[in-house]
Every structure is written in C-alpha cells, then in structure tokens.
Amino acid sequence: MRRYYAVLAISLLAACQSAPEPAPAPVSAKGYVIAEIEVTNPEPYKDYVQAATEIVAAHGGTYLVRGGPSAALEGAAPKGRLVVIEFPSLAAAEAFANSPEYLEAAKIRQANAVSRVILVEGKMP
Numbered sequence: 001m002r003r004y005y006a007v008l009a010i011s012l013l014a015a016c017q018s019a020p021e022p023a024p025a026p027v028s029a030k031g032y033v034i035a036e037i038e039v040t041n042p043e044p045y046k047d048y049v050q051a052a053t054e055i056v057a058a059h060g061g062t063y064l065v066r067g068g069p070s071a072a073l074e075g076a077a078p079k080g081r082l083v084v085i086e087f088p089s090l091a092a093a094e095a096f097a098n099s100p101e102y103l104e105a106a107k108i109r110q111a112n113a114v115s116r117v118i119l120v121e122g123k124m125p
Contacts, residue, residue, distance in 0.1 A: 031093030038080030
C-alpha cells in the first residue's frame, strides 16, 4: 500500500509541474516615418491622404501625429502639417516606404505638396 501511495505522489508531482516557459520573442525597435508637408493643392492632395491611409494600415503602421496644431520650441516653425507614423520595426517602415503602392501614391503628394520625409529607428524597448 505504501508503494501505491509513493507512486501516486510521484505521478501527481510530475503532472503538477509546469512546462518550461517559451523563450520571449525577439524585440526590435519600432520604425517611424516623419513628414513635414506643406500642401499646395488641397483638393487633389485628398486622394493621397486616402491612398496613404490604406497603405499605412496594410503595412502595420499607426498614425501617431497627423497634421494637428504644432509650435516651434526652437528654430523655424514647420511650414506645413507634421505626420508621424509608427511601424512595428524599421524594416516594416522601409517596406511601406518602398512598396509599389506607396511609391505610386507618393507621386500625388509630390505633385500637390512640398515635403520632407524622414525614416528613423526608435529606441529599443
């Protein structure tokens, strides 16, 4: 009978032990597209906004800043609207910026605005 309880106890202990936790997924720094855009032709520019919105979402991007009020703390004030888009990684931001869909949409922006567009990697979490 003692042996039965010993085997039962060992079986219960083995069953209660949890499996080792999986290794955490590798973490990468986020990627950002930052743009300063002075719109010169508002009506046709709307086509760019619509197209870019869909392409950003398709590449996992999220708008953090999209043309709200801004003020210069130092240096010259921005000449137009500011846009900051966050992507899961720098590679994802580059894939967005170099995608055939975005390159086509960018032609609309370039024809209807004066822009500076910057790609930057965020800091590691």
